[in-house]
Amino acid sequence: MLTNAPIAMRMGQINALAEKTGATIIPADATSEEDLNNLVTKSVELLGGKLDFVLHSIGMSVNVRKGRHYTDEKYDFTTKGWDVSALSFHKVMQSLYKNDAMNQWGSIVALTYMAAQRTFPDYNDMADNKAYLESVARSFGYFFGKEKKVRVNTISQSPTPTTAGQGVKGFDGFISYAEKMSPLGNASAQDCADYTVSLFSDLTRKVTMQNLFHDGGFSNTGVSQEVIEHFSE
Ligand SMILES: NC(=O)c1ccc[n+]([C@@H]2O[C@H](COP(=O)([O-])OP(=O)(O)OC[C@H]3O[C@@H](n4cnc5c(N)ncnc54)[C@H](O)[C@@H]3O)[C@@H](O)[C@H]2O)c1
Numbered sequence: 001m002l003t004n005a006p007i008a009m010r011m012g013q014i015n016a017l018a019e020k021t022g023a024t025i026i027p028a029d030a031t032s033e034e035d036l037n038n039l040v041t042k043s044v045e046l047l048g049g050k051l052d053f054v055l056h057s058i059g060m061s062v063n064v065r066k067g068r069h070y071t072d073e074k075y076d077f078t079t080k081g082w083d084v085s086a087l088s089f090h091k092v093m094q095s096l097y098k099n100d101a102m103n104q105w106g107s108i109v110a111l112t113y114m115a116a117q118r119t120f121p122d123y124n125d126m127a128d129n130k131a132y133l134e135s136v137a138r139s140f141g142y143f144f145g146k147e148k149k150v151r152v153n154t155i156s157q158s159p160t161p162t163t164a165g166q167g168v169k170g171f172d173g174f175i176s177y178a179e180k181m182s183p184l185g186n187a188s189a190q191d192c193a194d195y196t197v198s199l200f201s202d203l204t205r206k207v208t209m210q211n212l213f214h215d216g217g218f219s220n221t222g223v224s225q226e227v228i229e230h231f232s233e
Contacts, residue, residue: 001023001043001046003026005027005029006029012163026038030056030084030091031084031088033095041101044099044101050103051102052106052107053106054092054102055196056110061077061081061125061129062074062076062077063077063078063125068124070124073125081125081126082125085129085133086136089110089137090140093144093152097148102148105205106150107153108151109153109196112130112156112157113159114213114219115130116156117219122168137153141208145208151207151208151209152209153207153210153211153212155199156211156219157187158178158218159171159174159178160188160189181223181227182218182221184216187214187215
């Protein structure tokens with residue numbers, strides 16, 4: 001089952017992906033409770049049973065798109081971006097929870113970024129959205145664990161050249177810096193997919209309410225030899 005906002009259906013390659021994976025597409029705006037309830041109930045109906053895993057992979061800042069600096073936010077933009085990027089994760093999980101749509105020992109994952117813990121100036125209000133998203137994973141993870149035996153985690157991914165990624169100012173320089181700071185190098189989109197699958201598998205059944213760094217070691221590196229050499233005369 002694949003989904004995206006109705007207006008995004010013409011962009012990207014969701015149709016090609018659906019064809020390749022034999023998935024059905026159900027459009028849903030992740031800010032709309034009605035759309036999400038439809039997505040959840042139709043998915044259960046079409047798959048013929050409850051869900052084993054759900055991935056939230058949504059992010060968008062209107063302030064970033066409109067070039068508004070963090071110190072000059074337009075709060076209508078901030079609210080919209082928060083609704084799309086952060087509150088939508090709560091809405092998705094509330095819909096799954098109320099419809100009792102998850103199988104026991106199922107797994108819910110959302111993608112996030114380390115700007116939730118450390119400052120990356122150009123990440124703008126998305127940093128605050130990611131902090132909220134990660135908190136929702138912990139808070140809902142408690143109730144999903146207790147009541148339904150379902151785990152909820154966030155994966156904090158390396159910078160990755162995607163549509164959203166490239167929207168961040170100075171992204172190319174930043175991605176090269178992250179590559180040089182990470183002992184294993186940046187985690188690619190394919191690496192992220194692989195790690196996500198591991199969290200959906202039965203081999204990680206007791207991992208929940210965690211923010212898991214998937215970044216080649218970047219988050220625990222103070223400085224790397226390459227960066228020192230870059231600044232040495
Ligand atoms: N690219 C990076 O460097 C990077 C790093 C860490 C985490 N992430 C996270 O990974 C996730 C995926 O981002 P991406 O880099 O693939 O960018 P992307 O722009 O390709 O994906 C974001 C998706 O969200 C969808 N979306 C936007 N508004 C929506 C709505 N109202 N309802 C439903 N869907 C909506 C968009 O159509 C798009 O498909 C995001 O949570 C992002 O923050 C990205």
